[in-house]
Amino acid sequence: MAKHIKIFDTTLRDGEQSPGCSMNLQEKLELAKQLERLKVDVIEAGFAIASPGDFAAVKAVAQAIKDCKVASLARALPADIEKAYEAVKYAEAPRIHTFIATSPIHMKYKLKASEEEVLERSRAMVKYAKTLCSDVEFSAEDASRTEITFLYKVLEAVIEAGATVVNIPDTVGYTTPDEYYTLIQNIRNNVKNIDKAEISVHCHNDLGLAVANTLAAARAGATQLECTINGIGERAGNAALEEIAMALNTRKDLYDLTTNIETTEIYPTSRLVSKLTGMKIQHNKAIVGDNAFAHESGIHQHGMLAHKNTYEIMTPESIGLTNNKLVLGKHSGRHAFEERLNVLGYHLAKDQVNKLFQEFKVLADKKKMIYDKDLEALVEEKSVRIKEFCRLGQFVINSGNTITPTATVRLIRNDEEIEEVATGHGPVDAAFKAIDKIVGNGFSLEDYALNSVTEGEDAQGEASVKIKMHEEIYHGRGISTDVVEASIKAYINAINKMLSELECQEE
Numbered sequence: 001m002a003k004h005i006k007i008f009d010t011t012l013r014d015g016e017q018s019p020g021c022s023m024n025l026q027e028k029l030e031l032a033k034q035l036e037r038l039k040v041d042v043i044e045a046g047f048a049i050a051s052p053g054d055f056a057a058v059k060a061v062a063q064a065i066k067d068c069k070v071a072s073l074a075r076a077l078p079a080d081i082e083k084a085y086e087a088v089k090y091a092e093a094p095r096i097h098t099f100i101a102t103s104p105i106h107m108k109y110k111l112k113a114s115e116e117e118v119l120e121r122s123r124a125m126v127k128y129a130k131t132l133c134s135d136v137e138f139s140a141e142d143a144s145r146t147e148i149t150f151l152y153k154v155l156e157a158v159i160e161a162g163a164t165v166v167n168i169p170d171t172v173g174y175t176t177p178d179e180y181y182t183l184i185q186n187i188r189n190n191v192k193n194i195d196k197a198e199i200s201v202h203c204h205n206d207l208g209l210a211v212a213n214t215l216a217a218a219r220a221g222a223t224q225l226e227c228t229i230n231g232i233g234e235r236a237g238n239a240a241l242e243e244i245a246m247a248l249n250t251r252k253d254l255y256d257l258t259t260n261i262e263t264t265e266i267y268p269t270s271r272l273v274s275k276l277t278g279m280k281i282q283h284n285k286a287i288v289g290d291n292a293f294a295h296e297s298g299i300h301q302h303g304m305l306a307h308k309n310t311y312e313i314m315t316p317e318s319i320g321l322t323n324n325k326l327v328l329g330k331h332s333g334r335h336a337f338e339e340r341l342n343v344l345g346y347h348l349a350k351d352q353v354n355k356l357f358q359e360f361k362v363l364a365d366k367k368k369m370i371y372d373k374d375l376e377a378l379v380e381e382k383s384v385r386i387k388e389f390c391r392l393g394q395f396v397i398n399s400g401n402t403i404t405p406t407a408t409v410r411l412i413r414n415d416e417e418i419e420e421v422a423t424g425h426g427p428v429d430a431a432f433k434a435i436d437k438i439v440g441n442g443f444s445l446e447d448y449a450l451n452s453v454t455e456g457e458d459a460q461g462e463a464s465v466k467i468k469m470h471e472e473i474y475h476g477r478g479i480s481t482d483v484v485e486a487s488i489k490a491y492i493n494a495i496n497k498m499l500s501e502l503e504c505q506e507e
């Protein structure tokens with residue numbers, strides 16, 4: 001009988017620590033609901049004390065999620081632990097996740113604390129967390145570089161203090177599969193009362209070994225695996241949930257382990273994370289990359305035609321990927337349209353689907369073929385998860401290599417038309433400056449990129465922008481066959497997101 005192993009998703013906490021990957025409250029809620037559909041066991045929703053925005057997001061996730069445990073990270077400090085509990089206490093199954101570094105280098109230079117002090121603080125803070133919450137996870141940060149007998153001592157102390165889960169992080173992605181296997185096995189064999197707690201592992205990808213290390217730990221008897229969607233996370237990222245889940249699923253013969261993961265929700269979740277964070281998925285990424293199920297060469301195609309198992313060790317359908325190329329056209333109906341949106345990770349209210357369906361028909365009249373990426377761009381641009389504070393009326397650009405680029409932009413705000421003119425370094429810069437004049441500034445442009453969304457002469461250009469206000473980043477996307485129009489729409493989209501978030505915070 002296969003053993004069950006738990007999946008702890010930290011996309012909303014460690015994943016969000018990826019540079020440029022921050023999400024706002026609505027986005028975090030949307031992702032948490034998708035993680036619930038994916039059936040992860042634990043959602044680490046954030047680090048409650050890090051900022052008021054983080055606190056609000058952890059609390060909102062705790063209130064919304066019914067079927068997963070919800071955790072908040074906390075340093076081994078009373079104020080952190082209190083804040084974490086204040087946010088997660090609304091969950092059906094709340095967890096406080098407290099941590100402290102145990103390696104010599106972290107204790108000496110970062111914490112400036114002796115082994116005795118760290119041991120005592122670990123014990124005391126788990127004990128304190130237990131007075132608030134019955135489920136307490138303790139992480140020995142940088143465990144893989146910790147002196148082993150000290151690690152045993154700390155783990156014994158926190159288990160005695162009531163920790164329900166002990167996590168053994170490879171914080172800096174330093175270990176290797178053989179070494180990590182032995183570490184987990186040694187912990188199982190040498191730590192007193194280890195069977196009273198779950199053994200969790202948390203791997204980073206600095207050497208590209210995060211998933212391999214996680215799987216080695218699973219074989220050695222770890223009972224909880226920490227990971228993120230698309231492997232996003234601090235530096236080179238965390239172990240990728242989709243790779244772990246599909247490795248365990250595909251190699252049941254080897255691991256004999258089962259998870260609760262609903263694998264057909266993997267692809268939608270991956271797309272959603274990419275959209276929300278603005279972090280593109282490399283084409284050759286395992287499981288969820290564009291090429292993961294593409295067969296280019298003749299011998300492979302011949303093999304596939306003869307029998308799919310010649311070159312496919314899992315089916316695209318098993319991760320929720322169905323017919324990912326040409327999808328819809330102008331004769332498609334609402335049901336097929338909504339079904340495709342679900343596959344792409346968008347679960348929208350009926351009125352939102354109806355609104356988008358009208359837009360889709362307009363696009364389908366212009367474009368012969370509608371691809372997934374056209375649909376994603378449409379949803380993002382039409383901003384179904386945010387309020388439309390302002391929208392583009394019209395714009396005129398005067399540009400060339402011998403004149404100063406000038407833009408006239410007219411926006412519609414509360415049915416009022418407002419027009420401004422500005423010059424810039426190029427047509428896009430001029431248009432953004434004209435928009436700044438209308439909406440006022442106080443935010444800055446952090447990033448701007450332009451890509452072709454699909455192939456062919458009617459391919460659409462997709463602009464993506466990131467703007468920053470009060471340390472929060474807002475992503476905007478815009479799509480058009482005209483790249484200046486795409487850029488303007490992306491900028492307005494980001495501004496609308498920012499204004500929606502500010503309105504939410506005021507409520």
Ligand SMILES: CC(=O)SCCNC(=O)CCNC(=O)[C@H](O)C(C)(C)COP(=O)(O)OP(=O)(O)OC[C@H]1O[C@@H](n2cnc3c(N)ncnc32)[C@H](O)[C@@H]1OP(=O)(O)O
Pocket residue numbers: 014017047049050051074075076077099100101110111112141171234
């Ligand atoms: C491995 C990981 O992923 S750890 C999680 C990383 N995530 C984050 O850091 C989230 C974002 N962080 C933040 O917003 C801020 O760093 C905060 C709010 C948490 C803390 O901010 P500040 O109080 O300004 O402290 P700052 O970040 O500069 O320094 C960290 C302090 O916490 C201490 N500290 C670090 N880890 C721990 C711990 N686990 N337990 C107790 N104290 C700790 C450090 O020694 C330092 O203390 P000092 O101020 O007495 O020197």
Ligand SMILES: CC(C)C(=O)C(=O)O
Pocket residue numbers: 014073099139140141142167169170171172202204
């Ligand atoms: C806080 C801990 C679990 C962490 O993220 C790490 O050590 O990488």
Ligand SMILES: [Mg+2]
Pocket residue numbers: 014169171202204234
């Ligand atoms: Mg980490």
